Amino acid sequence: MAKDGAGGRARPGRAPAPAGRRSRPRQAEVAELAGVSQATVSLVLSGRDDATGRAISQETRRKVMDAARSLGYVPDPAASRLAAARNNLLGVFSFTATFPTDVRHSYYPFLVGVEQESAAQGYDLVLFTGSSTGGAGAGESSALHRVRLADGCLFLGRHAPTDELGRLVADGFPVVHLGRRVEPEGLAWVGADYISASRDVVTALAGLGHRRVLLVREDDDAPASTDRERGFREGLRAAGLPDGPGAVCRSGDPGREITAERVRQWLDEGVTAFVAEETDTGAAWRALRAAVDKAGARCPGDVSLALLGSPPADLAGEPPPLGFDIPRPELGAEAVRLLSALISGEPAEKKLVTCTFRPGRTAGPPPARPAAT
Amino acid sequence: MAKDGAGGRARPGRAPAPAGRRSRPRQAEVAELAGVSQATVSLVLSGRDDATGRAISQETRRKVMDAARSLGYVPDPAASRLAAARNNLLGVFSFTATFPTDVRHSYYPFLVGVEQESAAQGYDLVLFTGSSTGGAGAGESSALHRVRLADGCLFLGRHAPTDELGRLVADGFPVVHLGRRVEPEGLAWVGADYISASRDVVTALAGLGHRRVLLVREDDDAPASTDRERGFREGLRAAGLPDGPGAVCRSGDPGREITAERVRQWLDEGVTAFVAEETDTGAAWRALRAAVDKAGARCPGDVSLALLGSPPADLAGEPPPLGFDIPRPELGAEAVRLLSALISGEPAEKKLVTCTFRPGRTAGPPPARPAAT
DNA sequence: CGCATTACCTAATACGCATTAACCAGCCGG
DNA sequence: CCGGCTGGTTAATGCGTATTAGGTAATGCG
Numbered sequence: 016m017a018k019d020g021a022g023g024r025a026r027p028g029r030a031p032a033p034a035g036r037r038s039r040p041r042q043a044e045v046a047e048l049a050g051v052s053q054a055t056v057s058l059v060l061s062g063r064d065d066a067t068g069r070a071i072s073q074e075t076r077r078k079v080m081d082a083a084r085s086l087g088y089v090p091d092p093a094a095s096r097l098a099a100a101r102n103n104l105l106g107v108f109s110f111t112a113t114f115p116t117d118v119r120h121s122y123y124p125f126l127v128g129v130e131q132e133s134a135a136q137g138y139d140l141v142l143f144t145g146s147s148t149g150g151a152g153a154g155e156s157s158a159l160h161r162v163r164l165a166d167g168c169l170f171l172g173r174h175a176p177t178d179e180l181g182r183l184v185a186d187g188f189p190v191v192h193l194g195r196r197v198e199p200e201g202l203a204w205v206g207a208d209y210i211s212a213s214r215d216v217v218t219a220l221a222g223l224g225h226r227r228v229l230l231v232r233e234d235d236d237a238p239a240s241t242d243r244e245r246g247f248r249e250g251l252r253a254a255g256l257p258d259g260p261g262a263v264c265r266s267g268d269p270g271r272e273i274t275a276e277r278v279r280q281w282l283d284e285g286v287t288a289f290v291a292e293e294t295d296t297g298a299a300w301r302a303l304r305a306a307v308d309k310a311g312a313r314c315p316g317d318v319s320l321a322l323l324g325s326p327p328a329d330l331a332g333e334p335p336p337l338g339f340d341i342p343r344p345e346l347g348a349e350a351v352r353l354l355s356a357l358i359s360g361e362p363a364e365k366k367l368v369t370c371t372f373r374p375g376r377t378a379g380p381p382p383a384r385p386a387a388t
Numbered sequence: 389m390a391k392d393g394a395g396g397r398a399r400p401g402r403a404p405a406p407a408g409r410r411s412r413p414r415q416a417e418v419a420e421l422a423g424v425s426q427a428t429v430s431l432v433l434s435g436r437d438d439a440t441g442r443a444i445s446q447e448t449r450r451k452v453m454d455a456a457r458s459l460g461y462v463p464d465p466a467a468s469r470l471a472a473a474r475n476n477l478l479g480v481f482s483f484t485a486t487f488p489t490d491v492r493h494s495y496y497p498f499l500v501g502v503e504q505e506s507a508a509q510g511y512d513l514v515l516f517t518g519s520s521t522g523g524a525g526a527g528e529s530s531a532l533h534r535v536r537l538a539d540g541c542l543f544l545g546r547h548a549p550t551d552e553l554g555r556l557v558a559d560g561f562p563v564v565h566l567g568r569r570v571e572p573e574g575l576a577w578v579g580a581d582y583i584s585a586s587r588d589v590v591t592a593l594a595g596l597g598h599r600r601v602l603l604v605r606e607d608d609d610a611p612a613s614t615d616r617e618r619g620f621r622e623g624l625r626a627a628g629l630p631d632g633p634g635a636v637c638r639s640g641d642p643g644r645e646i647t648a649e650r651v652r653q654w655l656d657e658g659v660t661a662f663v664a665e666e667t668d669t670g671a672a673w674r675a676l677r678a679a680v681d682k683a684g685a686r687c688p689g690d691v692s693l694a695l696l697g698s699p700p701a702d703l704a705g706e707p708p709p710l711g712f713d714i715p716r717p718e719l720g721a722e723a724v725r726l727l728s729a730l731i732s733g734e735p736a737e738k739k740l741v742t743c744t745f746r747p748g749r750t751a752g753p754p755p756a757r758p759a760a761t
Numbered sequence: 762c763g764c765a766t767t768a769c770c771t772a773a774t775a776c777g778c779a780t781t782a783a784c785c786a787g788c789c790g791g
Numbered sequence: 792c793c794g795g796c797t798g799g800t801t802a803a804t805g806c807g808t809a810t811t812a813g814g815t816a817a818t819g820c821g
Contacts, residue, residue, distance in 0.1 A: 416778095
């Protein structure tokens with residue numbers, strides 16, 4: 016393919032050029048064909064002429080458009096972005112080994128919202144995995160620096176090293192974390208308001224007449240868990256219900272599983288409603304359901320159940336539990352909005368997104384009298 | 389263009405040092421810190437020094453690396469690409485409105501493979517979304533040209549406009565389509581070998597003794613569908629079974645649904661095995677299962693069922709159907725390999741990936757005698 | 762008629778990086 | 792002492808586009 020035939024523009028050493036793509040017309044060639052300057056072509060094609068008060072005559076505009084069309088001109092995004100000094104790229108750094116592979120993975124719905132909002136804002140997404148060696152990067156030491164290639168970056172996962180994030184933040188690089196996080200000072204984040212959502216669930220149970228409610232949570236001190244417990248306790252107190260150590264059961268440990276016997280015992284003690292925390296796998300909810308079932312208690316009748324979150328996907332067929340839904344896609348979208356604001360230089364700190372209450376069908380009034388022994 | 393103070397960049401005024409607002413460090417700043425020239429920085433960081441016979445002293449190299457690391461330097465992909473080089477970015481263009489939102493979406497597993505293989509090859513991924521406006525451009529393509537920012541691009545979805553893809557291919561831009569596709573001449577693709585996989589399923593059924601097998605497919609002429617039908621018919625012929633228009637039922641139209649009565653009628657006609665095509669939603673398979681069930685036929689005993697693909701995720705609990713699994717992650721990985729080859733200038737055309745046969749538990753020998761009326 | 766105003770358009774330059782010709786120091790063989 | 796090295800670095804340039812500071816002809820105004 017003759018590379019310097021028409022344009023007479025021989026490139027310097029281009030020996031190992033993998034693809035002969037010098038046939039692609041540039042604005043200069045459009046300009047030549049239209050008999051105008053390259054700048055005019057840029058003005059016309061970017062539509063920035065009348066916007067800024069600059070005027071391009073209809074005649075010229077038409078000539079340029081025709082020339083561009085006949086040459087099949089397509090702008091080079093690399094050049095555009097270089098000249099515009101921003102590349103319209105948002106990074107997404109997930110500390111999972113790969114894409115959230117498991118369909119049940121709780122990150123996946125986030126990504127949906129992230130993707131939609133990014134598109135709406137005109138950004139493309141760069142996916143960074145924790146591993147990628149890159150090769151071309153300068154600081155191999157931490158893959159995290161690679162995110163600077165984007166205009167800003169979103170972080171998923173609680174394993175983000177605090178100091179690294181702090182470094183990015185300190186440098187003024189726009190960063191948003193998906194999920195509440197306090198560690199690096201000044202880090203922007205979006206999170207779900209588990210506290211008030213959990214409180215509302217307890218309030219609903221109390222409103223139905225329940226006086227003894229038990230929270231089953233995992234033995235983990237992630238913010239997502241502690242927030243739920245806090246909301247739970249707030250709900251108890253607001254309803255004037257007993258809020259002692261006995262109101263919460265930390266499960267998950269071997270030997271401390273939720274068994275039918277324990278459920279039966281709790282029932283005997285007067286507990287009429289159970290609240291389970293949502294986890295990635297839905298383990299707590301599954302265990303609770305199974306144990307209640309095995310104990311011979313029927314759900315809305317003998318005992319009420321609630322789930323602080325959404326049920327796992329494979330239980331979609333079952334009657335929906337009382338609880339709340341985390342608007343994950345909305346969270347993702349909100350994170351992008353925050354990031355976008357940061358990139359534009361606007362200050363942005365954090366954002367709590369409200370969960371939606373789900374009445375469900377697993378809760379009703381407590382039985383008239385607890386089954387006596 | 390808003391030149392909003394904080395987030396905006398240094399203006400053409402060419403302020404030598406971005407004293408106030410920190411912008412991303414460039415090679416020039418690394419060079420200054422290291423006490424060398426920008427060119428040296430480029431040479432060191434690209435690792436192209438000793439490769440081309442040029443030598444950089446270890447001393448200088450170390451200084452540059454240290455400076456780069458301490459500044460957190462990361463190359464600007466747009467600039468790299470513009471300078472006729474590569475930026476280690478692979479594009480993924482999905483014509484779905486968003487990320488494959490539904491967890492059942494068949495594209496999602498592809499992405500897993502894509503992501504893994506990209507990471508293995510040292511590429512980062514850029515997700516190009518179908519919508520974003522991306523500049524007025526030269527009239528025609530609104531969004532597709534953006535992919536040129538990357539070194540190459542992967543396309544998902546059957547809605548890719550042929551002419552646009554053709555344009556990219558003609559320009560020598562490395563493009564790989566996920567899924568068999570003939571339309572733009574010279575387009576590279578990877579696809580699953582539905583033909584032989586489907587044939588093998590029929591062969592298996594014939595081997596069990598079935599003489600009348602019916603294919604239920606949707607009324608769609610996508611390659612994925614026609615390939616399956618072709619393989620199905622090949623299987624029939626190879627087994628010496630009747631292969632007429634009656635062997636295939638195009639479903640999906642309202643009024644042509646798979647009902648219990650139709651199933652019963654087919655059974656009466658001597659059909660002993662049904663084969664369903666896999667679709668995004670698994671509709672055909674669901675309908676078939678439901679109809680057979682309602683018709684009172686038990687699956688492995690009275691009638692055999694097969695699925696040309698994988699069952700939908702929410703039926704994962706059920707006994708696996710006879711059929712085959714599409715190695716979607718493997719397909720994605722293969723696509724990346726192909727793309728990588730194209731980028732390196734190696735010729736690459738297409739690649740068929742073999743599906744894995746799944747014996748399943750929904751097929752057995754036909755009943756001794758079809759239930760007589 | 763001369764000068765200020767428009768209305769249009771162009772020249773020039775920057776964007777950040779890769780590439781290459783040129784340069785410089787030392788050093789060896791003759 | 793010179794030509795020819797070789798190793799090590801830099802100045803200079805180009806990639807294709809966006810942007811801005813002019814510039815020129817046509818028009819308006821006094």
